[in-house]
Amino acid sequence: MDAVPALVSTPLRLPVLPAAGAGAMPASSRRVAERRAPETLHPSLWLGHQLGRSGAQAVASGFAALDAELPGGGWPRRVLSELLLPHPGVGEIRLLAPPLVAAQRAGRLVMIFDPPADLSAWALAGLGFDVEQLLVVNTRARVVPGSDSLWALEQALKSGHVGAVLAWLPPRLRSERLRRLQLAAHNHDGAAFVLRELAASARPTASPLRLSLHAGGADRLRVRILKRRGPPLEAPLQLALPPVLSEAAQRRWHSGLREPVQSLREAVFVNFA
Numbered sequence: 001m002d003a004v005p006a007l008v009s010t011p012l013r014l015p016v017l018p019a020a021g022a023g024a025m026p027a028s029s030r031r032v033a034e035r036r037a038p039e040t041l042h043p044s045l046w047l048g049h050q051l052g053r054s055g056a057q058a059v060a061s062g063f064a065a066l067d068a069e070l071p072g073g074g075w076p077r078r079v080l081s082e083l084l085l086p087h088p089g090v091g092e093i094r095l096l097a098p099p100l101v102a103a104q105r106a107g108r109l110v111m112i113f114d115p116p117a118d119l120s121a122w123a124l125a126g127l128g129f130d131v132e133q134l135l136v137v138n139t140r141a142r143v144v145p146g147s148d149s150l151w152a153l154e155q156a157l158k159s160g161h162v163g164a165v166l167a168w169l170p171p172r173l174r175s176e177r178l179r180r181l182q183l184a185a186h187n188h189d190g191a192a193f194v195l196r197e198l199a200a201s202a203r204p205t206a207s208p209l210r211l212s213l214h215a216g217g218a219d220r221l222r223v224r225i226l227k228r229r230g231p232p233l234e235a236p237l238q239l240a241l242p243p244v245l246s247e248a249a250q251r252r253w254h255s256g257l258r259e260p261v262q263s264l265r266e267a268v269f270v271n272f273a
Contacts, residue, residue, distance in 0.1 A: 059164075059191045062098025063239050070209070071229045075099055075191040080182050082207040084226070086198045088116040088168070090213050091221040094127065094241040099191045100164050101128040108163020108190065111135045113153050116168055127242065140170070150177065157184035157192060165192040175204065182206040201226060219243050 058074030060067060067073050075081055085092060100110050112119070112134065121131045139149045149170065156162050165188065169178075173196065185192050194207070201212060209228055216222035216238055224236040 059099045059102070061095075063095075065237055066223065066239060069225060069228075069233055069237065075193075076209060077190055078186050078188055079192070079209065080178075080185050080207040081191065081193050082200075082205055082210040083193060083195050084198045084201050084210065084212040085195055086214060088195075090215045091219075091241050092195060092213055093119075093124075093166075094244075095213065095221055095223075095239070096166060096193055097127040097129070097242070100166065103163035103190060104130050104133060106163065109133070109135060109161065110164045111137060111156050111162055111166070113137050113156075113165070113167035114140050114149075114169075123244070150181065154181060154184045157181065157188045160187050160189060162188065162190065164190045166195070167193070168195045171197050171199075173200075175206070179206040 058067075058070065058072035058076055060074045061070065070076075083092060103110050110129075110133075113136075115136065115138075119136065124134065125131050137152055139152055153165070153167050156165055178194075181194070198212060201210075205227065207227070210226045212224045212226055214222040214224075214236075219241045221239045221241050222236045223239055225233040
């Protein structure tokens with residue numbers, strides 16, 4: 001459980017519920033219990049046997065089994081959700097497509113930072129993305145020695161004008177740099193996903209939510225929750241992903257009518273003012 005905020009200086013004492021058959025709890029005692037429930041004192045507090053509750057409404061993941069295991073019932077807002085990968089391409093974009101597409105359909109900007117390879121526009125369109133409104137920022141190809149390649153990501157989170165963020169972070173990122181991103185995410189009213197190498201699981205994280213992703217078979221993903229506001233989850237989740245190719249695309253592929261892959265345009269400057 002996260003550290004108890006400084007505003008709680010005394011042990012939390014909840015009224016003892018009456019034993020079965022001893023009669024209903026008086027209304028006054030019930031009101032006291034509700035008033036002293038951990039989440040009513042501070043949204044970052046929870047009992048050890050239950051999932052934490054977020055003060056902000058969570059973003060549905062699009063997978064009922066995953067929502068059931070995420071505190072608040074979905075991806076959290078105003079914090080980083082950290083996903084660890086053995087290598088890119090295990091299904092991470094198909095996993096995150098529902099909340100990103102939902103942000104676009106709500107009229108909000110979705111930004112993608114430093115994808116490890118060119119993204120296929122028609123594949124993203126098949127997942128529901130409006131590719132004309134998707135902003136891809138590649139900072140590493142133009143980074144100047146000594147400069148901060150994460151500056152644009154930090155500014156996007158701080159701006160409060162972005163609906164959702166997806167970023168591949170550089171390997172061996174220092175913990176203090178991740179804390180800066182986490183602090184910036186407090187201003188971000190939406191989901192913020194950062195993807196890192198699997199070896200980062202051996203190091204602590206400032207992110208309140210950390211998952212690892214592994215391929216679980218054809219169009220399946222194995223998700224293990226490594227850190228969350230709540231009790232540990234021992235068994236990984238097995239999620240069925242949308243197929244890589246739609247039925248129409250599969251027919252074109254087998255018939256030999258293969259269209260060239262259209263890549264997305266990259267932004268070279270973004271003004272967050």
